[in-house]
Amino acid sequence: MPEGRDLTVLRRLVPFIRVHSSIVVASALLLPALAASQLVQPYLIRIAIDGYLTPASRGVPGALSGLTGLVLLFVAVLFGEMIVRFAQIYLMQLAGQRIMHDLRCTVFRHVQRLSMSFFDRYPVGQTMTRVTSDVEALNDLVSQGIVSIARDLTMVVGIIGVMLWVDWRLTLASFVVVPLLLGILAFLRTRLRAAYDRVRSLVARQNAFLQETISGIEVVQAFVQERRNQKDFAKVRGDILEIELHSVRLSSWLSALVQAATTVSTALVLSYGGFGIIESTVTLGILVQFMMYLQRFYQPLEDLSDKYDTLQRAAAATTKIFGLLDVESEVREASNMVSMPHFRDRIEFKSVTFAYPSVSEAAAAAKLDEANIAISTAAPVLENFNLTIHKGEKVAIVGATGSGKSTVIKLLLRHYDVQKGSITVDGIDIRGMDQQSLRRAFGTVPQDVFMFTDTIAANVGLGVFDRESIKDAARVVEADRFIMTLPDSYDTRLGERGANLSFGERQLLAFARALAGGPAVLVLDEATSSVDSETEAQIQRALDRLIEDRTAVIIAHRLSTIRNVDRIVVLHHGVIREVGTHRELLDLDGIYARLHRLQLQEMVGADGVT
Amino acid sequence: MDILKRYLFLYTRHRGPYFLGAVFLIATNAIALAIPRVFGWAIDDLEAGATRGLILSYAGAIVVLAVFQTVMRVGSRIFVLSVSRRIDYEMKGMLHKRLIHLAPSFFAATNTGDLMSRMTNDVMLVRALGGPGVLYFFNAFVMYALGLAYMVSISWRLTLVVFLPLPIVAVLVRILVHRVRDYVTRARIALSDLNTIVQENLSGVMVVKSFALEEAQNLRFENQSATYMDFGLREAWTRAQMIPVVGLGGGLAAVVVIGFGGRMVSAGDLSIGDLVAVMSYVGVMVMPTVALGWILSLVQRGAAALERLDEVLVAPVTISSPDSARPIGDGPLSVVIKGLNFRYDDHLRNYGGILKLDETFESGRRHALHKIDFVAKEGGYVAIVGRVGSGKSTLLKAIQHLIEVPEGSVFLGGVDVVEVELDELRQRVGFVPQDDFLFSTTVFDNIAYGQPDASRGEVDTAAQIAGLLVDLECLPDGLDTVVGERGATLSGGQRQRVAVARAILIDSPILLLDNALSNVDAETERKILDGLRANAASNAGRTLVVVSNRIGAIQDADHIYVMDEGRVVNHGSHAQLIQRPGLYADMFEQQRLSAELEKL
Helix, strand or coil: CHHHCCHHHHHHHHHHHHHCHHHHHHHHHHHHHHHHHHHHHHHHHHHHHHHHHCHHHHCCCCHHHHHHHHHHHHHHHHHHHHHHHHHHHHHHHHHHHHHHHHHHHHHHHHHHHCCHHHHHHCCHHHHHHHHHHHHHHHHHHHHHHHHHHHHHHHHHHHHHHHHHHHCHHHHHHHCCCHHHHHHHHHHHHHHHHHHHHHHHHHHHHHHHHHHHHHHCHHHHHHCCCHHHHHHHHHHHHHHHHHHHHHHHHHHHHHHHHHHHHHHHHHHHHHHHHHHHHHCCCCCHHHHHHHHHHHHHHHHHHHHHHHHHHHHHHHHHHHHHHHHHHCCCCCCCCCCCCECCCCCCCEEEEEEEEECCCCHHHHHHHHCCCCCCCCCCCCCCCEEEEEEEEECCCEEEEECCCCCCHHHHHHHHCCCCCCCEEEEEECCEEHHHECHHHHHHHEEEECCCCCCCCCEHHHHHHCCCCCHHHHHHHHHHCCCHHHHHHCCCHHHCECCHHHCCCCHHHHHHHHHHHHHHCCCCEEEEECCCCCCCHHHHHHHHHHHHHHHCCCEEEEECCCHHHHCCCCEEEEEECCEEEEEECHHHHHHHCCHHHHHHHHHHHHHHHHHHHC | CHHHHHCCHHHHCCHHHHHHHHHHHHHHHHHHHHHHHHHHHHHHHHHCCCCHHHHHHHHHHHHHHHHHHHHHHHHHHHHHHHHHHHHHHHHHHHHHHHHHHCCHHHHHHCCHHHHHHHHHHHHHHHHHHHHHHHHHHHHHHHHHHHHHHHHHHHCHHHHHHHHCHHHHHHHHHHHHHHHHHHHHHHHHHHHHHHHHHHHHHHHCHHHHHHCCCHHHHHHHHHHHHHHHHHHHHHHHHHHHHHHHHHHHHHHHHHHHHHHHHHHHHHCCCCCHHHHHHHHHHHHHHHHHHHHHHHHHHHHHHHHHHHHHHHHHHCCCCCCCCCCCCCCCCCCCCCEEEEEEEECHHHHHHHHHHHCCHHHHHHHHHHCCEEEEEEEECCCCEEEEEECCCCCHHHHHHHHHCCCCCCCCCEEECCEEHHHCCHHHHHHHEEEECCCCCCCCCEHHHHHCCCCCCCCHHHHHHHHHHCCCHHHHHHCCCHHHCECCHHHCCCCHHHHHHHHHHHHHHCCCCEEEEECCCCCCCHHHHHHHHHHHHHHHHCCCCCEEEEECCCHHHHCCCCEEEEEECCEEEEEECHHHHHHCCCHHHHHHHHHHHHHHHHHC
16 A cells, blocks of 8 residues: 555644644643653562561561551552553543544535535545545544554653663663664564555455455356456465465564563573672662563563554555545635625526536546546537526526536536636626525525435425425425325435435425525426326426526426426527527427427327336 | 354364464463562572572573573464464355355345455454454463462462452453443444435535535534544543553552562561562463453454354355256257246345345336246347336346246247256356446456457457457557456446457357447447347357347347336337337337437
């Protein structure tokens, strides 16, 4: 995983950590206390031995009560250590969790600011991974990585310091093996790290292979390649096994050698310290004290290679997260933007030309290699498009699939910015307006009738409109009829994507949703799903009531729904080809007339078989 | 825990290395415990006034013991941990072997992410059980047994007193582990809700943007994220308590040793060396006590993982070769289907818990076949047309025996497909699936997929028939161009033609094309189909069954079947079908009008 190699990317996390610096600092301040209490314990034992337990001190009056006092002190220190330890660990988790929460929210907020072109390009699953799992991967770094390294360092430094202070000669004697051990550990660790890297890349390959086998299982079976596939998989697994066994050997030696060093150091303390005792320069207590320090000294050395692994994984996740945070919105806010004013007069499309960005441009702009192929054409979808919609007018836009009709409303709502020309509302360019105020002025029914896993009321009101507007809107489009038949009426919870409703019911709810905010203009992108004639009639009735006395722009797929609009605009390959009422356009016998015939065919066809 | 019994063989299979590992482990622990003993004697002798020589021999003994200990320890770890890696290897092999033979209906019933997670995360848990799990369990056991023996030999009274706090620690740890697990579960649920919010936000982005809901969504996300964080913190709070509890247990034991043991020393019942040795024993026995709690959770998680893996391993193989197969011969083959009824969801139910339930009903409706009668003569060219979801693809899969067809319904060259060896059957039937799936290797390897030993010339010919030659010239390395994941570096039309070439290469007497050229323009599609027929004629007659949405491309077929909602609603030649009012004539008319519109 080459992306994890560079640990400098971790620097970008600093601002997030700084916000919670007080917690981090508090936790760090506890480290010396922790080290101190651990260092004191062997010292107390030393006093116990030297002061009360050696034959010389045994007879001293008050020895027994002195020992009891010492034991009580030991217990107190122990309690102190536990409390400090507990506080230190919890504080670090607190910092870690809060940093994760902040980072998650930052990423999510950032994604909310991005324009539609981002969502066209990046698969949902990938973005989800960034927001949740990748952020999660950083938790280990904060809560275990950084602090435990600091803790181990404090401990090691503290032990060396105290030992030197007590008896520097004995200290040096007991650490004779340390340089050798460090040398061997460095050697083993380099090789172990190389082995882990190799395992990681092989495992990635193994998983890719598996994924491909599962996705292509029909091809594998249709071409009778089961055995070969099995052989190939066994090969990858075999490679992994081999390198895994190698790393098991390395890590076994690593941990055994650390232990061996502890034991050999003990022997060194015993012999050098033993001589000291014979010469009466060292006491028995000191000997025991040193032996106990040694055990605490070597343990941290063993886990260092794990720590490196944690850092690498964190770096890989950080790279991905900040890759997403670096993506900029393609629709930019103007520096001196205004709120959308109250709609008075007209909406104008003036010589609008627009093309969706091509894949390569998109990938370059996003600087991410995983760009999904969404829109492959750089050819203009709309060319020199002119249209004026007056207040109170109902305009329908029709055309064959790919004619660019849905693009018209995506531009009007500023999901994308036009490349040439302009769109104005009452003479003001929408690029100078606050996006949110612009969109709030429109009541939109998107083509994909999306429902959240929430109540009916929440789906219509979207958490912004009040109960009365919700009910009023539902009444207007006659959605209240079916809502009242539901077990909890407006408080009935919908399944995922509104699974427990029929398509027609979902469409009515989408109508109500568009209406609930009392919008100045209604914008409708009709769903393409084919519906039975009863549903069709129901939707038609609702639509008529929806647009009654309102300005409306309708992207129509079913020509039958728009017979009564004021004006029908026929788009063909991004260019307006015909404009007129239903009657006028039929008489013209052009594209509209053909489209009309085509749809009649479809309906006859459908009736012909059922 | 029944599941552990059933999969015990995974572990007992390696009893040899486990046994050796255990022997080494006992040796290394015995030495580990002997060292404090030696140290204790040395101290007693020091106190009594020892010579330098005696001290040096004690130190020497410790070093010798350290060398043995190191070797034994390395041995024990290598034996036991290597077994866990082998279990990983074997488990993945078992799973893969099962997966590869499961019918496509299994894959329709499950999702890839879920299977992948079982194959990776769950196998990891099974492996952890066999490696660190076994190792630490042995370790704890041996440490206890040996440590107790040593301590009792020093002073049974002191041992008894020292052990008083340890059971309390074990109980406390157990309680904490329970509570931690509870919070972990609740955090998981909160995380899954958080995921749902993100997923809905992204899927419903059009609604979010159009209604300017960004801020409301932010708040919703932040609330849920805070809930999730909250459970994470509670878990951390509980988990953090474990450290003081364990430390306290060890510490209390040490206190008891000093307090109680100290009095014994003062009373002359115990030497200082013995006291120091006991203190060391307590130190080394605390960790195994803690480890027991952890091992327990490893066993539980391992068992849960085995349950999930078991669902894959016992998934029924619904399509397999018969015990006594009938050959279908080398010559041209006819396809005859008689009264075939088929419903996907009948078969999905076989897979039990692994099923993603919400999908079954839908797919069951979509992929049903009702009373299908169908004939394609040897060397004939038959087309199937119909709307999306009318059952055309399912019908092709029936011919390949890729779906669970009942006995007596599908015949190739007069032989029932359920009586034919699967390998033979599929070698005799070439198939171009609707999903233009390619492997992430080179174009050459993809074309030669069904016949890995094909020559360059054979692959070239197949590529030529599939109309790929011009495209190959444009690719950086021609046939050796790597196509990327799922063939991402090729265009949709190129991928489809590679898939066609792949099927041409195996030179089968029957060739099925499932809407295989939809991303190629109509003109080219027709040309390729013509090429296939011409090539077939030279091969003593290849039976061609083509599914297409484009009537223009298949109107030369000998016979055309029209399908709707899983039934054959009409069949005949193009000339006959356009005369009859119905779906075919309507589709033909629609496509003519659309083409006309395109030209305007």
